[in-house]
Amino acid sequence: MQMADGIVKKVDKPTGRITVSHGPLPNGMPAMTMAFRVKDAAWIDKLKEGDKIRFMAEQINGAMTLVHIERP
Ligand SMILES: [Cu+2]
8 A cells, every 4th residue: 555645733642533734645635634544543642743654544444544553
């Protein structure tokens, strides 16, 4: 799967969601800012607002979920 670029806009620890401003995704989603769930809850503590990330996201149980994250 192809990686996409994004910038972390908000980390919401209580809900376990990360808001990311992302470029176009391989699945056809256009650039936008949206909230993702995370595959690994520990990522919530490792990311902060302003981080540039490369990521892969998948639809899991109806919610777009970050399944892989790298910091370039
Ligand atoms: Cu999106």
